[in-house]
Amino acid sequence: MVEKTPTVYDVAEMAGVSIATVSRYFRNPAAVRETTRERVREVVLELGYVPSGSARGLAARRTGTIGVCFPSFDDVARVDARRLESGPPVRVRVDADTHVDTGSDLYIAEVVRGTEIEAWRHGFAVMIAVPRGAAAHNVVEGLAGRVDGLVTLARAIDADQLAHIARRLPVVVVAGPREGDVYDHVTANNHGGMVALTDHLIDDHRLTRLEFVGGPEDSPDAQTRFEGFTEAMLLAGLGVPERPVARCDFTRAGGRETGRRLLAEGLLDDLDGLVCANDQSALGVLDELTAAGVRVPQDLAVTGFDGIEASNVSSPRLTTVRQPMVELGRLAVAQVLHRLNEPMTEPTTRVLPVEVLLRDSCGPHPRPA
Incomplete structure (x- = not known):
């Protein structure tokens, strides 16, 4: 009762x-x-x-809630196909799969964690939505109607819809450059980080035959990192590719698929280094190179970008550029709260510093004096 x-x-x-x-x-x-x-x-x-x-x-006149909207990188079709049914309380099986699936997008998970931490610090809650398929527009509208402000990854929401929402809510865009909009932006130094990483491969390891594995075509971060890569190649007097040698969906599974294709088509035969747009892609490529007997870094150097924890426990440990993912989420929420209190201030772009982490996947490094 x-x-x-x-x-x-x-x-x-x-x-x-x-x-x-x-x-x-x-x-x-x-x-x-x-x-x-x-x-x-x-x-x-x-x-x-x-x-x-x-x-x-x-x-x-407040809900006490910040909306967070990010695109989906998960395999929804596979998840939907699973039947929700009861079974034995404990199952024991031999797991022969040596591939480690560390999640579809650990970058987004860390950014979301940052949004939750900062919202909690100010007495706010976080409401998360992932727009998918035909219902994407309604999902975003539903989220916008329940929150005081919105944090979204660049290009996760249709441009016209985002402009409509921004007329009544503070909007902060995470990642990517300003694209003629009037929103606040929070991003990391993707261009500078990739220039520094590529310079290290060229100057310290004498690698000259490099290619770039890009991300999704609509990812502004992937494009900015490719531009940093090509700038470093140009300044070093090396051949500059017009486009990435391959593109990946920023997942480890996508990286494996990319690695298999590059190996099958012989696109790695003449290379001494492969620069990947993110860590998950690099780790997936590394899985396939290891399975094919390609030695990293002796035969081919491999690098990533993001600095997720999985990059620190791979074999070999992945050289990467660590961006402050949690801090990106925290700063985005802080900017939403600032705009709630100061709605007439000019839109800002905050660029957070990054750190190049030199590890084993690009070769030995000179010891500091």
Whole structure:
């Protein structure tokens, strides 16, 4: 039997205080006298009262929630095909698959973690949505109607729809350069990081036959990193490719597929280095090179970009560019909150520094003096 849901009026009557005092107890407990605060707390626990978020939001004209919208890199078709059914409580099987699947996009997971941390620090919650397929537009609209501001990865939302949402909500775009819009942007130094990494391969390892494995064509970060790669090649007087030797969907599984194709088509035969647009792609390529007996870095150097934890435990450990993924998420939420309080300030672009991590996959490094 479902009990009657207690209301704020019930709490006020039982505690012997006004409705305003109960509301103040939830909004700003420090403003309520300790004895009164304790009495209200005991009644709330006894009745099982939970304040209505929607009602509080109407009163404050705030929902206390930040929306986070990112594209999907997961294999939804495979997930949907799985049947949700009961089975034995424990299964034991031999796992002969040596490929380690560390998730579809660890970069996004770290950025989302940053948004949650910063939202929590300011008393906000995070609501996440992933627009997919025909329902994408409605998913984004539904999210926008429930939050105070929106953090989104560049190009995850249709440009016209995002412009419409930005008329009523603060919008912060993570990754990629400004594209003639009026949103706040938060990104990492993708171009400079890739230039520095490529310079290291050319100057310190004397690698001259390099190719680039790009990301999705609509990824601004992948494009910026390719431009950094080609700039370093040009400044070194080396041949500059017009396009990446291959493209990958930024997943490890996609990297494996790319590695198999590059090997099958002989596109790695004359190379001494392969620069990948992200770590997941590089790790997938590395899986296939290892399986094919290609020695890294002796036969071919391989590098990534992002600095996910999996790059630090691969064999060999992956040389990469670490970008501050958690800090990107934190700064994006901080900018949303700033714009809620200062809506008329000019849009800004914040570029966070990156760090080149020299590891084993590009060869030995000179010891510091």
